[in-house]
Amino acid sequence: MVPILRLLPLPGGSAISAARGRMEDVGRRIVEQSKAALARQDAHKVQTETARGSRDLLSLLLKANMSADLPENQKLSEDEVLGRAYHISEIPAFFFAGHETTRFVAVPFYAALADVPRDSAATAWAMHALSLYPSVQQTLREELLSVGTDNPTMDELNALPYLEKVLREVMRRHSPAVFMDRVALVDDVLPLAKPIVGQDGKEYHSLPCASTVALSPPVTLLNFVWNRIQKGQVIRLPIVEVNTSEDVWGPDALEFRPDRWDDIPATASSVPGVWANQFTFLAGPHHCIGFRFALAELKVILFTLLRTFEITPALPKERMGSIRSGQIQEPSVIGAKDGAGYPLVLTPLRSV
Numbered sequence: 191m192v193p194i195l196r197l198l199p200l201p202g203g204s205a206i207s208a209a210r211g212r213m214e215d216v217g218r219r220i221v222e223q224s225k226a227a228l229a230r231q232d233a234h235k236v237q238t239e240t241a242r243g244s245r246d247l248l249s250l251l252l253k254a255n256m257s258a259d260l261p262e263n264q265k266l267s268e269d270e271v272l273g274r275a276y277h278i279s280e281i282p283a284f285f286f287a288g289h290e291t292t293r294f295v296a297v298p299f300y301a302a303l304a305d306v307p308r309d310s311a312a313t314a315w316a317m318h319a320l321s322l323y324p325s326v327q328q329t330l331r332e333e334l335l336s337v338g339t340d341n342p343t344m345d346e347l348n349a350l351p352y353l354e355k356v357l358r359e360v361m362r363r364h365s366p367a368v369f370m371d372r373v374a375l376v377d378d379v380l381p382l383a384k385p386i387v388g389q390d391g392k393e394y395h396s397l398p399c400a401s402t403v404a405l406s407p408p409v410t411l412l413n414f415v416w417n418r419i420q421k422g423q424v425i426r427l428p429i430v431e432v433n434t435s436e437d438v439w440g441p442d443a444l445e446f447r448p449d450r451w452d453d454i455p456a457t458a459s460s461v462p463g464v465w466a467n468q469f470t471f472l473a474g475p476h477h478c479i480g481f482r483f484a485l486a487e488l489k490v491i492l493f494t495l496l497r498t499f500e501i502t503p504a505l506p507k508e509r510m511g512s513i514r515s516g517q518i519q520e521p522s523v524i525g526a527k528d529g530a531g532y533p534l535v536l537t538p539l540r541s542v
């Protein structure tokens with residue numbers, strides 16, 4: 191029998207809020223358990239353990255907060271540790287940012303949150319692309335099969351050039367995050383590389399801001415367009431458009447072509463992304479802090495999957511498209527109901 195892998199879609203709207211609520215419960219339980227365990231240790235032991243033991247983010251945060259050296263006024267309050275305060279709301283942020291974007295396998299705590307296996311957009315896109323490009327898939331498989339172990343180290347995976355090129359191309363062509371927003375903190379001028387013509391027919395050489403202003407008396411609403419952005423204005427960073435811009439990547443920007451990474455155009459080096467000249471993980475002080483982990487995870491998943499299975503589309507190409515939920519896009523069947531998932535055929539290469 192041919193096994194079919196069905197990648198389940200992301201939860202939308204209320205499902206996301208429900209999942210977040212449950213993530214907060216899980217986070218709260220972890221905090222309580224870790225605090226109780228730490229309270230049983232003396233201060234010296236806490237510091238020694240920190241130096242060599244549990245080095246996960248939460249344990250480090252809790253241990254630092256309980257340190258005898260920390261002045262009382264710098265410690266997080268009970269409310270901040272257990273309540274809906276800053277760092278506990280970071281726990282759902284970590285679960286959400288990591289899982290919706292990268293993983294497709296059910297892991298115990300995520301299953302506890304959502305009850306069903308969840309996919310991840312990045313893995314789904316990688317498998318989608320590889321299913322549509324069998325020669326890329328085969329070249330990658332040959333490279334992966336040349337590794338003499340089923341359990342390579344990260345250094346061994348990072349030394350595989352074609353795996354790196356495929357990953358770069360998947361993330362460029364199919365960025366899971368579609369856009370991010372920023373808010374201007376001050377009035378400013380953002381010059382444009384090429385002038386644009388506004389709906390008013392005028393040419394603009396910097397990013398304009400359209401605004402409605404109330405004048406009183408008499409109370410009148412007027413529309414103004416400025417040649418500069420204004421404090422409070424939301425600026426959308428179009429990740430997908432930057433990643434697939436012909437001005438940056440050339441006329442084949444929309445093609446999936448891992449070999450482009452042998453010689454990327456000079457224009458690509460002007461993209462200020464934190465990784466591989468792309469906007470996928472964005473840039474600046476708030477760039478994705480999980481990007482190295484996400485890439486490592488994807489390499490491991492692809493290594494295992496491609497050495498074991500051949501991946502082929504379950505449907506004709508014309509029936510495959512993408513669906514956007516909020517800021518995330520994932521592959522989907524065109525016209526399928528929300529929640530239908532994304533089918534692929536996985537054929538074992540040898541008995542597994």
Ligand code: HEM
Pocket residue numbers: 283284287288289291292312365366367370469470471472473474475476477478479480481483484
């Ligand atoms: C392929 C997978 C992933 C993609 C495409 C992705 C993409 C992004 C993007 C575009 C941002 C916004 C950056 C900005 O606003 O400048 C972001 C932020 C963030 N990501 Fe990821 N991410 C991925 C995986 C992960 C993983 C695995 C983790 C955690 C282990 C993670 C944790 C975070 C966090 C905490 C932030 C907020 C950073 C901040 O605001 O300072 N992400 N991610």
